[in-house]
Every structure is written in structure tokens, then in C-alpha cells.
Amino acid sequence: MITLYCTRNTPPFLRAEWVRDLRGLWAAEECGTPYRIHWLDASKSEQREAAYKSVNPFGTVPAMTDGAFKLFESAAIVNYICDGAGQHIPAPRTQERALYDQWCFAALNTVEPPVFQLMITVLNKDAAWAKERAPVLREQANARLAALDQMLGGRAFLLDAFSGADVLMGQVLNFIVDAALIGAHANVVAYHQRLKARPAYARALAAQAGGKNASLEAQ
Numbered sequence: 307m308i309t310l311y312c313t314r315n316t317p318p319f320l321r322a323e324w325v326r327d328l329r330g331l332w333a334a335e336e337c338g339t340p341y342r343i344h345w346l347d348a349s350k351s352e353q354r355e356a357a358y359k360s361v362n363p364f365g366t367v368p369a370m371t372d373g374a375f376k377l378f379e380s381a382a383i384v385n386y387i388c389d390g391a392g393q394h395i396p397a398p399r400t401q402e403r404a405l406y407d408q409w410c411f412a413a414l415n416t417v418e419p420p421v422f423q424l425m426i427t428v429l430n431k432d433a434a435w436a437k438e439r440a441p442v443l444r445e446q447a448n449a450r451l452a453a454l455d456q457m458l459g460g461r462a463f464l465l466d467a468f469s470g471a472d473v474l475m476g477q478v479l480n481f482i483v484d485a486a487l488i489g490a491h492a493n494v495v496a497y498h499q500r501l502k503a504r505p506a507y508a509r510a511l512a513a514q515a516g517g518k519n520a521s522l523e524a525q
Contacts, residue, residue, distance in 0.1 A: 307342055310327065310368060311362070327367050335507075335510045394469045406470070406471050417450050427439050454491070455493045458497050476498065479498045
């Protein structure tokens with residue numbers, strides 16, 4: 307059984323759907339892959355301790371183990387789970403897999419950076435640096451979402467069917483806290499709502515939300 311490393315006792319302002327370990331949980335729920343959670347107590351900075359850094363030397367969350375095998379980076383974890391289950395991922399060495407990889411990279415390298423950084427400025431909107439950076443970041447995020455909106459026209463998912471790439475893109479879209487920003491892109495709104503309506507997403511979010519409970523013991 308795989309073990310997914312997730313954070314608990316995160317700051318009150320940090321919503322469960324913003325934490326990137328949701329991605330692995332969601333993929334596991336979609337694939338029906340059994341897993342256990344190893345909670346890392348964020349209030350004690352357990353993710354920076356040697357025990358966890360033996361799994362992920364960068365000290366970031368998430369990470370995963372499968373027996374003695376160790377893996378970090380959320381996209382790698384999602385793909386490992388989907389490959390292992392033979393679900394929600396195209397066969398390797400095919401053009402379909404190349405397109406899948408394209409969307410994984412686009413979610414994390416093209417869409418996430420401006421969207422996530424804009425979220426940080428919104429959460430710190432009264433700070434001088436946030437006021438200075440917000441207009442440029444909003445313009446960048448809007449341009450990325452406009453392109454995504456156009457590509458989603460007439461499509462339910464990024465590929466012909468739901469895939470691990472949608473897990474990654476769906477969680478990235480959770481970072482949008484400016485309703486007016488995403489509201490300008492109807493296809494993106496509908497796409498995001500479809501993803502969040504999936505039963506597996508609800509189960510993953512419930513599992514991650516359990517990490518808010520300070521009484522939970524690390525397993």
C-alpha cells in the first residue's frame with residue numbers, strides 16, 4: 307500500500323483545497339488505489355525534519371512511498387498512481403501520452419505560477435508589495451486563463467476523457483480567489499465545477515480536511 311505524506315495543523319487561513327498534497331489523494335481516489343496518510347504536523351515544522359527529508363530532501367509536501375520506493379513532486383505522484391492503476395493516463399510512448407504530459411506541464415509551469423502568486427497578493431492585499439505586484443500578476447493570470455478557456459471550448463476535459471492532468475489543473479484552479487478573474491472565462495468555470503463535482507474529489511478533500519484536526523496523530 308502506498309503512503310501519502312500530507313500536512314496537518316496548517317494555519318487557519320490555509321484552505322484544505324490549497325494544499326498540494328490534495329493532488330495525490332485525488333488521484334488515488336479516482337483510481338481506487340488503497341493508501342494510508344502519514345500526517346506531518348505543520349505547526350511543528352515536521353516537514354523540515356530529517357525523517358521526512360529522507361523521503362523528500364527538499365522538505366516540501368507532498369511525497370509518497372510505496373514500500374522502499376520514495377517519490378516526491380505532486381505531478382510525479384499523480385502519474386505514478388495512475389500508471390500503477392492503469393487508469394486516467396494514456397499508454398507510454400504514444401502521442402496521446404505526449405499530449406497528457408503537455409497538459410501536466412502546462413498546469414504546473416504555465417497556469418499555476420501567476421495564479422498562485424496572485425492568490426498570495428490577494429491574501430496580503432494591504433501590504434505595499436502586494437499592491438505593487440497585483441496588477442501585473444492579474445494580467446498574467448488572466449492571459450493564461452483566457453488561453454485555457456479557448457482550448458476548453460467544446461471539451462469536457464483537457465484530453466478526450468478525464469485524466470491525471472485534470473487532477474493537476476483542477477487543483478491549480480483552486481488557487482483562484484478572485485471571483486471576477488475566473489468568472490470572465492465561462493469554459494474554465496464550467497470545467498472547474500465539473501471537476502469539483504466528481505465524487506473522488508469530494509473524498510480526497512474530506513481526507514485532506516481531516517488534517518485540520520489538531521487531535522490527529524501522525525500514522
